Amino acid sequence: MSSRWRRVIADNRLGAVGGVLVVALVLAALLGPAVYPPDPTEQHLTERLQPPSAAHPLGTDELGRDVLARLLAGARISLGVAVLVTTVRVLLGTLVGLVAGYAGGWVDEALMRFVDVVLAFPGIVLALIVAGVLGPSLLNVTLALAVVGWSSYARLVRGNVLAVKERGFVSAARLAGLSPFGIARRHVLPNVMGSVVVLATLDVGGVILATAGLSFLGLGAQPPTPEWGTMLASGRNYLRQAWWLVNVPGVAIVLVVLGFNLLGDAARDALDPREESTLERL
């Protein structure tokens, strides 16, 4: 851990809370099934809709499956999808932003109009349509969210490239005969990475919300996969008999998303103290 990150956490108590929540998610995803072995998909029809007890700390669902085991398995899915989607978004957006900012002219114009078209649709609506057209599955939701969300990175990176491009050290590197790729890698990217990391941290929370939302609508993970949104969707038929079925995944989603938002806020404060709280971005 670099000293900068240590300072961020020390300076910012809310950020530390966020860090704890995110670490808890990672631990649950990595170690959960090892520490708590019950099978998340095994049905016990005689033990349907049992309230939380010693045998089932978070109760059982409508098919007698253990809710805690499903929650832990779901953590793995949420974290996996979120990391995958965010990575693709960052790579794609950074590439498009670098090319647009660096090439300029008609290339820049064409790429940025394309970004405008992507941004012309509300994110979830567009992901819903793409995932729906491809067919309901967790993989297609992952694909749809990755394809839909890279444009804000492209804008950010392009803006930074334009700002850095004319600075002395880049001109010097160019005169020294460094290739555009070399300049981008050695001089432009390091200047942009900080803002990209902040945006990505905040984005992870949004991706988790969107994945759960699309699964809730029935487009993502299909039963019996223990995805949080899917769990919430099947729990809605038992609001009266089994309050824990919607509330357990609901609380998990809030805590995890809050964790990433707090962490992202703290990171932004540390990188650029002049910026206001990041909520305006939404």
Added chain:
Amino acid sequence: MSCHFVLRRVATALIVLLGVSVATYGMVFLTPGDPAETILSQRMGGDTPSEAAVEEFRQQHGFDDPFVVQYADWMGDVVRGDLGTSYYSGRPVSALLWSRLPNTIALAAASLVVALAISLPAGVMSAANPGGLTDYGSRIGALVGVSMPNFWLGYLLIIVFSLQLGMFPVAGAGGLEYLVLPAFTLGSGMAAVITRLVRSSMLDVLDAEYVRTARSKGLRERIVVYKHALRNALIPVVTIVGLQFSYVLNGAVIVEAVFHRPGLGTLLVDAVFARDYPVVQGVTLVVGVVFVASNLLVDVAYRYLDPRIDLGRERP
């Protein structure tokens, strides 16, 4: 505000709209398999349609023409206000849109009212005493608000207010009583964002010359805050509330599903599952057009209300 800026902005919007329409129409071609066969087989309840039937359907709906021809045909109809007919109900898509639109507009408007009722007082009080208890509380409230999945919040409200207290109906659409819980679900998330905006905008204004003058005249703090500062602080807020449109549409898709409200969101979700492409295209196009138009209006309004804004600035 220069005329040149408005023209340039309108031209960009038109180019984007062209892209939106190509994307909307082209989407269908992303689908795996033959759309004609998929649609027919779903109509027949999962049976495989005969080859002749598929061929007839393809010819009838122009699936055999090249993409550009199909797109041009479709666009020609769209411009005349004909969005095609639903593969399922056989009703015109435009009629379906018109029948669902009022419910979604009512939801959006009511959510905005809820959002402003929460965020204006919270934002002003936070700014009046930055770093204070209210400020801290509203910051945490806003963070929880944006982190809250609205499908869960919806069920929480249903459990408490419909099932336990019996105050509001669980689902459906109709009178005002059907609107309260969905509007609160959607509006509270918006409130989180707008509160922070009101706060930072108020902080900027409270620092301005004319507010300091008002203070030094000996006016009471309450009058300074509400009469001199708030009015000016609301300028950026009003325009950026326009940009919340995207949030409303994203949220409407989910909130309408939670409360089983017949609106644009449920229309879209049902059509996506049924692979009812004309309806999907119709909703997509309407959403894209309204979204581009509202962004354009916000951009122009922003510069009209505050001429100091740099014309070359990119939208954040």
